[in-house]
Amino acid sequence: MSFIDVHTHINMLEISADEALRLAAENNVKNMITIGTCPDDLPLVLSIAQKYYPTVACSLGIHPHEAALFSPEMADFIRKNAPLKEVVAIGETGLxxxxxxxxxxxxxxxxxxxxxxxxxxxxPVEIHTRDAEPDTMQILKDFKGRAHGLLHCFTGTWEMAKVGLDNGWDISISGVVTFKKAEELREVVKQVPIDRIHVETDAPFLAPIPHRGKKNQPAFVTHTAQLVAELKGVELPDLQKQLRANAQRLFPKLPIQ
Ligand SMILES: [Zn+2]
Ligand SMILES: [Zn+2]
Known part of the structure; x- marks a missing residue:
């Protein structure tokens, strides 16, 4: 039973893509979505997915940090490439x-x-939101029934999670959940329905304990999955099965292995 890393940045890792995929395979991480962030990295992200498909698929979008670079030309680039089998989502975008x-x-x-x-x-869309809950919640409500996807690296309040869930958005948990101070996030995980949860690394950022302080990589998603299984009170193989079903529902184009 394999793991899926629903949000990673293969082009930003400290190690090579070959090495990252080898270590991921050793840890049974067999699917990952590598995420675009800016006009410069979208062609690269796409080429990585084309090279490493079906293990790697990709998401195309402009990160809120780079929001000023979003343009009609970028929209056209995404529109043109969206039909490719490797492109399974839009993002990361958000606030x-x-x-x-x-x-x-x-x-x-x-x-x-x-x-x-x-x-x-x-x-589906991969949303990044930090310190912007009121505006994010309003936009999710405005787009209810029109857009859906996941709130990536969720670290918000239960109120935010609830608005996301009620408006058609799943919750993705990163290595932050393993951090000592993340008690509130662990409580949120306990409350999110198990069929609406995903796990991710957001590598190279936010390595989970016991790798905290090192550069993150997709193989480390196993630590986050283990803790989520404990918080949900299920055995790891049962959680893996559920996470695969969740990913297949949310990302119909993802070639789950
Ligand atoms: Zn992000
Ligand atoms: Zn990211």
């Missing part, structure tokens, strides 16, 4: 008012435009 690398209104405009694009292309 990040913690770093605030782009003005809020620019982030909101790029986020809304990418949700509209996802609706047009009928693909």
């Amino acid at each position: 990040d008012y913690y770093y605030n690398n782009a003005p809020n209104d620019v982030q909101i405009a790029a986020f809304r435009a990418q949700l509209e694009l996802a609706e047009e292309l009928n693909l």
